[in-house]
Amino acid sequence: MPHALDADVVRTWCALALDALGRAREEIDAINVYPVADGDTGTNLYLTVESAARAVDAVFDGHATTGPGSRPGLAEAVRAMAHGALIGARGNSGTILAQLLRGMAEVLAAGDEDHRAPGPPPDEAGLLRRALRRAVESAYEGVARPVEGTVLTVAVAAADAAASAAGDAATVARAAHERARTALAATPGQLEVLGRAGVVDAGGQGLVEVLGALAAALAGTTPVPAAAAAPSPRPTRAWRHEGCPADLGGDAATGAAPAFEVIYLLDAGDDAVARLRTRLDALGESLVVVGGDGLWNVHVHVDDAGAAVEAGIEAGRPHRIRITHFGAAAQEATRVGEPAQRAVVALVPGEGLAALCAEAGATVVGVRPGEPPASGELVQAIRRANAREVVLLPNDADLRHTAAAAAEQARTEGVRVALIPTRSPVQGIAALAVHESARRFDEDVVAMTAAAGATRYAELTVAERQSWTMAGVCQAGDVLGLIDGDVAVIGAELAFTAETVLDRMLAAGGEMVTLVLGAGVPDTVADRLQRHVRGGHLAVDTVVYRGGQQTAPLLIGIE
Incomplete structure (x- = not known):
């Protein structure tokens, strides 16, 4: 059944788009040759939409705290989506996608507010047509030198199809998606670098996935994968506005690429x-x-x-x-000698953890608050490790897609890569502790994976706003104890909440407790927790590291 163009559809759209880009990410990364063949367009688009989806979810969560049945309006949801995409935009295509979403949000939000007063229901199909047109105009306002055969071409085709489509909003969205697929198939004939590589535009394919998710959200169906349709003539240029070029012309990049x-x-x-x-x-x-x-x-x-x-x-x-x-990898290759047999690449969120992992022999990639690394950074780290075999430790569940994309790219370059799905830095520490490069690769990976899997993890963080959790309602400023990713304890003070978390975890057994202190946490907290463990669990050892992470005051591992 077709759905109304409302906040629920926006949330569903974001979720479906994120899922579609997650499935297509590796394929999109693999065909990324323009403007720079750095193999991360799919990952960048995924991270951009992920930021948009989180912003929309936060709006719904905020309404849930005000009372049962409270829901955001369309205007609030699309503005959150656009803002989330803007602050989370990654790479060239992700930035353009953020502007496309912003253009749509302008029209959809204004249309929603215009129809708040009593009267006939809004023309959702017409609203969507105008939104897709404004998306194209906004994108051209943001791009200094538009080039045909890119994501912009696909966006124009979608807006053209929407403008001529009759029917409800779901029909308009479906027409836009189908025309976008056809335009995508034609991109190799419009941009020479794509034609030489025999691929379609990576950013354009990502946009087709996003449009397919929109069509599915409105129709209440499953998104159609962005398999390119047969080529067709170039989309028409019926639209014009001051400041936009008359067509998609523009010189493709020539000569040596910037550094x-x-x-x-x-x-x-x-x-x-x-x-x-x-x-x-x-x-x-x-x-x-x-x-x-x-x-x-x-x-x-x-x-x-x-x-x-x-x-x-x-x-x-x-x-x-x-x-x-961009040239770091090539420069690294000229400096390094004979590759080592094996290396470990670890993503870590603090200087103390970085030093600890580096001391254990790992090549470290720092993770900054609110700025997850792109797959290109991880590929460079794998190259910098200069080894035939690499074990990759993401140490964060949210970085699994990025790490998987980097692993796949490195494999195409002849490096044997194993991705161990560590969900916390304490699991990464446990894996590093049993790493032995003298073992066969498969044996080493199995041992590291087993050590990580046997390490239960928790983190203490501070709530930013009132919210419903699995442990009840928390208020802004409360200390949250998350065990294996779920809120299990809500407290008012860090050390006391950590003691409760430790008791719950150790009730299931354990021989070793690892405490990783965040930035600004005093040593007295660690001293108190060590005494607490000794007092209630005589056979359990405790080790303390000063991790320096900004995101969580305390990380806990139980082995």
């Missing part, structure tokens, strides 16, 4: 951003500046990363700055 990808969020006014666009366009290529209302996401490929950041500082306040060196 760096620079991305940051920017707090700045419209006038300052207009000047920033001009300056960054002169500095590099693949410039995309999206957002509005004082918050922008800036993406550019440059040779002088410092100059790109300085330009942001002059325009406003840049934050969440990420700089990726």
Whole structure:
């Protein structure tokens, strides 16, 4: 049955899109050749939509705390989706997708608010047609030099199809999705680099997945995979607006590619951003500046990363700055000698944990709060490890897709990679403790996996807002004790809550307790917890590390 275009559909859309991109991520990464063949477009799109989905879920969770039956309106849901995508946008295609969603949100939110008053129901099909058109216009406003044969081409085709489709919103969405698939199949004939590689545009395929999820959410069906349909003539250019090019023309990147990808969020006014666009366009290529209302996401490929950041500082306040060196892998290859037989690559969230893992012989990738690493960073770390065999420890359930994408890319380069699904740094520590490079690879992986699996994990964190949990209702500022990822204890003070968590976990047995202190947690907390374990569990040893992680004041492992 078709569904109304409301907040529930937006939430379902985000969930279906995330699931579809999760399934297609490796395939999209594998065909990523433009504008830079760094093999992470699928992962970047997944992370962008994941941020959007989390923002929408947070809106629903917030309403749930106000009373039974309280639900957000369409306007609130789509604005949350657009904001989440903006602050979580990764890479060139992820940034463009964020702007497409923002353009849709502008129209859908305004339409929802216009129809709050009593009267006839809104024309949802017409609203969706206008939203898809505005999405295209917004994307062109954000891209400095549009190129045909990319995600923009696919977006234009979808908007063209929606404009001519008759029927309800589900029918309009289905028409947009089907035309987008056809446009995707035609991209190799529109962009030379795609034709040479024999692939469709990676960003375009990601957008087809997102549009398929929208059509499925409205129709109440399962999304259709983005298998490209037969090519057809180029989409029409019926739309025009001031500031948009008359067509999708634009020169593809030529010559040597820039050395760096620079991305940051920017707090700045419209006038300052207009000047920033001009300056960054002169500095590099693949410039995309999206957002509005004082918050922008800036993406550019440059040779002088410092100059790109300085330009942001002059325009406003840049934050969440990420700089990726495209040529780092090649430079590493010229410096390293004969590959080692085996290495371990570990993702860790704090300087103390990084030092601990490095001392154990691992190649470390730092994880910054709110900035999960891209698969390209992990691939570079695997290359930097310079080994024929690599064991990869993500140490976070949310990083499993990113780690899997990096592992797959490394395998195509001839590296044997085993991904151990560690869900917490304490499981990674346990795995590292039994690592022996002298063993056969399979035996070493089995031993490390068994050690990680035998380590139950918990973390203590602080609630940011009132919310329902499995342990009851928490208030902002409460200390939450999560055991194996689920809230099990709610307390008012860190050490007391940790004692309760330890007692619950040790009730099932255990020989070793690992405590990892976060940034700013005093040693007195560790001393108190060690005394507590000795007092109630005489045969259990305790080891303490100062991890320095920002996200959780305390991590606990039980072996």
